Amino acid sequence: MSQISASSMPQASTFAEVETDSFRAAMRELAGGVAVITVGKGSDITGFTATSVSSLCAAPPRLLVCVAQSSDSWRALQRHPYFGVNLLRNEEHALADRFAGRDGLEGTARYAGTRWTTMLTGTAVLENALAAFDCEVTEMLPRYDHAIIIGRVCALRASAGSFPLVYWQGGYHPFERAIVNPGDR
Ligand SMILES: Cc1cc2nc3c(=O)[nH]c(=O)nc-3n(C[C@H](O)[C@H](O)[C@H](O)COP(=O)(O)O)c2cc1C
Structure with a gap:
C-alpha cells in the first residue's frame, strides 16, 4: 500500500473518475445550512450564497468556505482579505x-433592502443572521476550479430562537426539529 504524506496529494490515480453527473446527483442528498458570504469594503x-462553510478548528477558532475561482467574490478576496x-x-x-x-443582481445591489452592520474588520454582516462570523483570511488554497478559504474568526454574534435555512435536493426546505421518541433514546 502506498503511503500518502499528510501535506501532499496523489498526483495520479489508478482509478477512473466517477461521472460528474452522478457525483452531483449523490451530493444533492447532502443537506446543508445556507450562508451568505460577504466580501469587500466600501462600494467594492x-x-x-454558500453551503460549503465548515468549522475547521475550535481552538483556535477557524472556519473554511469553498469559493469558485470564476466568482466576483474570489477576485474581491484578493483585494480585501476579510469575509x-x-x-x-x-x-x-x-x-x-x-x-x-x-x-441577476451583482455587487452592492445584492445588499439593497437588507439591514447590515459591521463588527471588527469592517466587513458587512447581516443584522438578522442566525449567527454571523467576522473573519480575516489566513489562507487561500486554489484547488481545481474552486479555492478553499480559511478564516480566522475575529468576532461573532449568535442569536438562538430561530431555525436555519436548509438546502437539500436542489431546493430550500423548512427545518424541522427531529422528533425523538423517548423510547428510542
Ligand atoms: C444553496 C447554494 C449553495 C451554494 N454554495 C456555494 C459554495 O459553497 N461555493 C461557491 O463558490 N458557490 C456556491 N453557490 C453558487 C454561488 O452562490 C453563485 O455562483 C454566486 O452567484 C457566485 O457569485 P458571483 O455572481 O459574484 O460570481 C451556491 C449556490 C446556492 C444556491
Whole structure:
C-alpha cells in the first residue's frame, strides 16, 4: 500500500473518475445550512450564497468556505482579505437566491433592502443572521476550479430562537426539529 504524506496529494490515480453527473446527483442528498458570504469594503462589495462553510478548528477558532475561482467574490478576496459568514434563517430564501445571483443582481445591489452592520474588520454582516462570523483570511488554497478559504474568526454574534435555512435536493426546505421518541433514546 502506498503511503500518502499528510501535506501532499496523489498526483495520479489508478482509478477512473466517477461521472460528474452522478457525483452531483449523490451530493444533492447532502443537506446543508445556507450562508451568505460577504466580501469587500466600501462600494467594492459583493458576496455569494454558500453551503460549503465548515468549522475547521475550535481552538483556535477557524472556519473554511469553498469559493469558485470564476466568482466576483474570489477576485474581491484578493483585494480585501476579510469575509463575513452569515448563517441564514428559515425564511431568508429570497436573500439566498439574490446572493446566488438568481435575480441577476451583482455587487452592492445584492445588499439593497437588507439591514447590515459591521463588527471588527469592517466587513458587512447581516443584522438578522442566525449567527454571523467576522473573519480575516489566513489562507487561500486554489484547488481545481474552486479555492478553499480559511478564516480566522475575529468576532461573532449568535442569536438562538430561530431555525436555519436548509438546502437539500436542489431546493430550500423548512427545518424541522427531529422528533425523538423517548423510547428510542
Ligand atoms: C444553496 C447554494 C449553495 C451554494 N454554495 C456555494 C459554495 O459553497 N461555493 C461557491 O463558490 N458557490 C456556491 N453557490 C453558487 C454561488 O452562490 C453563485 O455562483 C454566486 O452567484 C457566485 O457569485 P458571483 O455572481 O459574484 O460570481 C451556491 C449556490 C446556492 C444556491
